[in-house]
Amino acid sequence: MTTSIRRRRAALTTGAVAIAASLALAPTVASAATPADVAQNGGAARSIDDSTQVLLDSVDGGPAKNVILLIGDGMGDSEITSARNYAYGAGGQLPGIDALPLTGQYTTYSLYKDGPNKGKPDYVPDSAATGSAWATGTKTYDNAISVDVDGVPQDTLLEIAKANGKKTGNVSTAELQDATPAVQSAHVAARSCYGPDTVTQCGADALDQGGLGSISEQIIGTRADLTLGGGAASFEQTARAGQWQGESLFDQAADRGYQVVRDAAGLDALASADQSEPVLGTFTDGNFPTRFAATTATVGGADLAPQTCQPNPDRLSTDLSLRSLTEKSIDLLDDDNGFFLQVEGASIDKRDHSADACGQIGEVLDLDEAVQAALDFAKADGDTMVIVTADHAHTSQIVDSTPPATLSTALTTVDGTTMKIAYGTAAAGGSQQHTGSQLRVAGYGPGAANVVGLIDQTDNFFTIANALQLDRDLDGLSSDATLSAPSEVAPEAEFDVTASGLAGDRQVSAVLDADGAAAAVDLGPVDVIDGVATVTVQAPAEPGPFTVTLTGAQSGVELVAPVSVVEGAVVPAPTTSPVPVDPSADPTTPAGALPGGGDAAGGTGSGPLAFTGSEALPALALALMLVASGAVLVLRRRRRLVATGELGSQL
Numbered sequence: 097m098t099t100s101i102r103r104r105r106a107a108l109t110t111g112a113v114a115i116a117a118s119l120a121l122a123p124t125v126a127s128a129a130t131p132a133d134v135a136q137n138g139g140a141a142r143s144i145d146d147s148t149q150v151l152l153d154s155v156d157g158g159p160a161k162n163v164i165l166l167i168g169d170g171m172g173d174s175e176i177t178s179a180r181n182y183a184y185g186a187g188g189q190l191p192g193i194d195a196l197p198l199t200g201q202y203t204t205y206s207l208y209k210d211g212p213n214k215g216k217p218d219y220v221p222d223s224a225a226t227g228s229a230w231a232t233g234t235k236t237y238d239n240a241i242s243v244d245v246d247g248v249p250q251d252t253l254l255e256i257a258k259a260n261g262k263k264t265g266n267v268s269t270a271e272l273q274d275a276t277p278a279v280q281s282a283h284v285a286a287r288s289c290y291g292p293d294t295v296t297q298c299g300a301d302a303l304d305q306g307g308l309g310s311i312s313e314q315i316i317g318t319r320a321d322l323t324l325g326g327g328a329a330s331f332e333q334t335a336r337a338g339q340w341q342g343e344s345l346f347d348q349a350a351d352r353g354y355q356v357v358r359d360a361a362g363l364d365a366l367a368s369a370d371q372s373e374p375v376l377g378t379f380t381d382g383n384f385p386t387r388f389a390a391t392t393a394t395v396g397g398a399d400l401a402p403q404t405c406q407p408n409p410d411r412l413s414t415d416l417s418l419r420s421l422t423e424k425s426i427d428l429l430d431d432d433n434g435f436f437l438q439v440e441g442a443s444i445d446k447r448d449h450s451a452d453a454c455g456q457i458g459e460v461l462d463l464d465e466a467v468q469a470a471l472d473f474a475k476a477d478g479d480t481m482v483i484v485t486a487d488h489a490h491t492s493q494i495v496d497s498t499p500p501a502t503l504s505t506a507l508t509t510v511d512g513t514t515m516k517i518a519y520g521t522a523a524a525g526g527s528q529q530h531t532g533s534q535l536r537v538a539g540y541g542p543g544a545a546n547v548v549g550l551i552d553q554t555d556n557f558f559t560i561a562n563a564l565q566l567d568r569d570l571d572g573l574s575s576d577a578t579l580s581a582p583s584e585v586a587p588e589a590e591f592d593v594t595a596s597g598l599a600g601d602r603q604v605s606a607v608l609d610a611d612g613a614a615a616a617v618d619l620g621p622v623d624v625i626d627g628v629a630t631v632t633v634q635a636p637a638e639p640g641p642f643t644v645t646l647t648g649a650q651s652g653v654e655l656v657a658p659v660s661v662v663e664g665a666v667v668p669a670p671t672t673s674p675v676p677v678d679p680s681a682d683p684t685t686p687a688g689a690l691p692g693g694g695d696a697a698g699g700t701g702s703g704p705l706a707f708t709g710s711e712a713l714p715a716l717a718l719a720l721m722l723v724a725s726g727a728v729l730v731l732r733r734r735r736r737l738v739a740t741g742e743l744g745s746q747l
């Protein structure tokens with residue numbers, strides 16, 4: 097049967113994804129089995145021909161324009177094998193996961209946070225430490241969301257890709273606050289800091305404690321172009337501090353320009369996902385329901401009649417399957433600048449914890465479909481790296497005979513034989529444990545050769561950052577920022593101050609400081625959109641100099657506009673400050689760029705500050721394009737200030 101040998105052999109090559117996909121099974125009932133010739137010489141072989149040329153053809157040094165990283169949470173070798181056995185047969189292949197041409201193994205250990213072993217390997221990690229590892233390149237402790245062992249936030253691939261002008265997406269079948277999606281968009285000490293109401297879990301990370309806020313609030317602030325998954329419940333919570341105190345997080349997202357969608361129709365209707373109108377899509381309050389109904393493992397369970405997996409009646413519609421979400425995400429993110437997209441199949445892990453064999457198998461098959469979608473795009477695009485891996489290994493084991501004292505389940509596979517799966521790390525009703533084994537990591541496309549061999553999970557960060565040629569110095573990406581503002585304004589006039597070139601920042605803080613006023617006026621944080629932040633300001637009533645200072649929340653870059661209130665002044669075209677101010681720099685920074693430097697401009701109406709049109713015009717054009725969302729934001733803020741009397745008294 098050379099035909100079937102060739103078929104399987106060909107599927108090892110990247111050019112054969114379509115062939116492999118044709119072997120896909122119906123979603124609930126296995127319809128094909130291991131070929132009958134596995135008993136023949138070479139009949140079970142997967143690579144009977146010489147592979148050298150195929151492998152050589154698979155190696156492409158890059159760079160890559162796009163990267164799609166697919167994570168099967170808890171998807172160790174055992175979980176992949178049992179899913180393959182069940183749905184495609186022992187001699188079959190998963191058409192997505194098994195089709196990637198370049199494979200390696202990676203170590204996943206985490207680090208101890210405290211005590212005499214601080215910083216030493218903890219051999220069995222959780223999803224927080226492991227996700228942080230590939231998201232940031234820094235190993236850390238279990239429970240950490242993209243902070244190091246000392247709690248210091250580490251820049252993530254998503255944040256860095258965004259700062260480099262890539263579009264970004266984050267998709268999961270879990271709650272979006274769950275560790276794997278959270279590691280790309282948040283920095284907290286404890287993974288359970290989901291929303292404003294998780295007060296105890298958030299501790300010092302809470303906004304009202306001066307922290308960066310809960311995971312949900314940070315997801316909004318990080319502003320990926322697209323974020324899709326579960327976890328709506330936390331976005332229903334109400335901010336306890338900051339600019340949006342008293343508002344639900346969903347309302348906050350809408351106020352900040354997001355397209356908030358809650359169902360398949362809303363997702364289907366989306367035509368764009370970008371920084372002006374990013375997408376926040378949540379389709380369940382918690383995690384997505386699984387593809388298959390749960391099975392219950394029991395002591396001696398593998399001796400019972402073997403089962404077949406049944407569809408879960410609660411499963412979301414197929415237009416919200418992980419494959420559909422992946423396809424929609426690619427459609428929305430694909431553009432000339434490229435994108436970084438992370439996709440997680442989350443409940444392989446969760447069902448493994450619950451000793452639910454059919455549950456975990458269905459989630460592997462779901463992820464496999466998403467991998468097929470990613471490979472289909474990458475193959476057609478030619479400039480996309482796809483990496484498929486997991487975060488940590490897990491409990492389930494395919495065993496030969498029913499274990500005497502631990503939980504087990506028997507399933508009838510597509511081969512027509514019985515597969516016994518055992519769960520040996522917790523008693524009935526308990527949570528099965530993660531395990532510390534190394535994991536498969538597989539790649540396709542430019543840069544993917546870096547997955548080959550034995551690597552560490554943190555290598556994934558560098559493989560992706562290098563393939564996309566990302567500049568990881570976010571402070572540097574904001575260091576050439578400029579600020580434009582009028583030099584003179586009439587008393588109480590409204591005017592815009594626009595900072596541009598702030599690619600390394602996601603927000604700026606804005607402060608108005610008038611000579612003689614009792615205190616500076618906090619104009620609140622403002623989102624940086626495509627490197628630009630615009631603050632609409634109302635001038636003080638009293639003639640004289642004042643300053644508006646914008647400070648990059650991430651870079652610390654400080655930009656100061658000296659402005660004068662002059663009776664009868666007409667707001668002129670904005671000007672550009674010549675020098676951004678580094679707060680750590682020598683205090684002899686040129687006059688006119690420091691707070692108080694506004695004195696230099698005087699109150700005598702010397703006209704607009706000099707500026708170079710080549711610097712200012714692009715910023716102006718961008719500012720005009722963004723005026724709709726920016727103005728709404730600032731006006732909301734002003735209404736609140738007026739309402740509380742702050743603005744009138746200070747200005």
Ligand SMILES: [Zn+2]
Pocket residue numbers: 170223445446449530
């Ligand atoms: Zn887990």
